[in-house]
Amino acid sequence: MTRHTRPDPDGVTVGVAARLTGTTVRTLHHWDDIGLVSPAHRFPNGYRRYGPDDLARIRRVLVHRAAGSTLDRIRALLDSDTSDSVSELRRQRAELTDRIAQLQNMTAALDRMLDAHERGLLLSAEEQIAIFGDNWKPSWAGRARDRWADTDQWAEYAERSAHRSPDDWRRIADDVSALENALADAVRRGVEPGSDEANELAERHRASIDRYFTCTHSMHVCLGRMYESDREYAAHYDSVAPGLAVWLRAAIDANARAHGVDPSTATWE
Known part of the structure; x- marks a missing residue:
């Protein structure tokens, strides 16, 4: 028919x-x-x-x-009679409305995670500079994505980033600033890498990375190499305190040894 x-x-x-x-x-x-x-x-x-x-x-x-x-x-x-059927339809409609709202919330969360994966930071350029300081370059997040977008660490970072508000990033920025001041003070006072104080600072530094993605001591060693060899990273740390890039690499290596990791064979796990 x-x-x-x-x-x-x-x-x-x-x-x-x-x-x-x-x-x-x-x-x-x-x-x-x-x-x-x-x-x-x-x-x-x-x-x-x-x-x-x-x-x-x-x-x-x-x-x-x-x-x-x-x-x-x-x-x-x-x-059954019509009134029972209508009551059931109303109940089902209410349940469907709730399910639709839940699905919409899930879709919004997925969109935010996808956006975080693509952008790295769900902050405008103005917000980034206001939070991270005038020396911050909004292009850094995009460069990090281009470099590590296919890694598990970037996926972990993006998932965490998707749930962070500007206030969350402000607290993280304040913690990083306090850590860098402590690192600069250690360099100026001639604190020796491998000392208890230097190891504690290296652990604080690793913990700061751990807020973005899980960072093992072996991975921390790999990052330390980059901080010393990469011109832009080295320039950043040396602007905090002259010689900090080299000192931080040495402190990270010494701390890794204290935790049973040989820096000469450390790999990105």
């Missing part, structure tokens, strides 16, 4: 009924077997014929099932 043909007074076949209602022949056979939707007409040869009322019942079953009701519950509803 199509939109342009007259309805068959004897109803439609199970195949046509399945197509019209968006279900399957197997499903309609099952619903007939359990008495949920039994066609009004059946020929002597056993062929089912579904009339308009049967098709309407199928559609009501599909609505209730999509809302999460069991087939037994649906049968009871369809065979």
